[in-house]
Amino acid sequence: MLRAATPDGVVILRAATPDDAAAIAALAAEASVGALSDRGRSFVAERHGTVAGFIRLVEAEGCWYVNPVVVAAEHHRTGLGALLMHFAHERFGELRFVARGYAVPFYEALGCEKIGWDAIAPIIAADCDGCEAVPTCRATPMRMS
Incomplete structure (x- = not known):
């Protein structure tokens, strides 16, 4: 777990738990990233x-x-x-x-x-493959090295 101060207040970054599954699924749906597989490890940013x-x-x-990486719309640009x-x-x-094409400048800035x-x-x-948004x-394939 990590506590980080941001201009909008303190954020807690931590490993996701089974209790976070509904919130993660809702954020994924809001961002139109499709159904998430069970593979991988998830971490959440918790605010308030x-x-x-x-x-x-x-x-x-x-x-x-x-x-993916997803942030709730009301927390964009924070x-x-x-x-x-x-x-x-x-x-x-x-x-x-x-990355989705519109997000490339964000990632390049990082x-x-x-x-x-x-x-x-x-x-x-x-x-x-088969994604209707293609x-x-x-x-755009990218890396953060």
């Missing part, structure tokens, strides 16, 4: 006793993948997304992920870089 965001990390082919990414990076090292699809494990890349998503 409420789950305000989460990050799920999946290990595949020796790498850790962000799959630094929670960056806090979750840095929290995961400090604990797991290099992170790889597939120091992430674009990479080729060949650097993304097939089990992770497969999440884009035509407009502009999926």
Whole structure:
């Protein structure tokens, strides 16, 4: 567990528990990221006793993948997304992920870089297969090293 001070107050970053499942599912639905698999490890950002965001990390082919990171709409632009990414990076090292095109500038501002699809494990890349958002998503493979 980590307590972090932000301009909007204290945030607690911690491992998700089974009690967080409903809040995580609701945030995932709000962000239109689809159904979440059972694979991976999730961490939540809690503000004022409420789950305000989460990050799920999946290990595949020796790498850790962000799959996904989500912040509640009312907490956008408060630094929670960056806090979750840095929290995961400090604990797991290099992170790889597939960003939606509109989010690429956010990730680049964190120091992430674009990479080729060949650097993304097939089990992770497969999440884009058949996704109805693919035509407009502009999926972009990236890493935070």
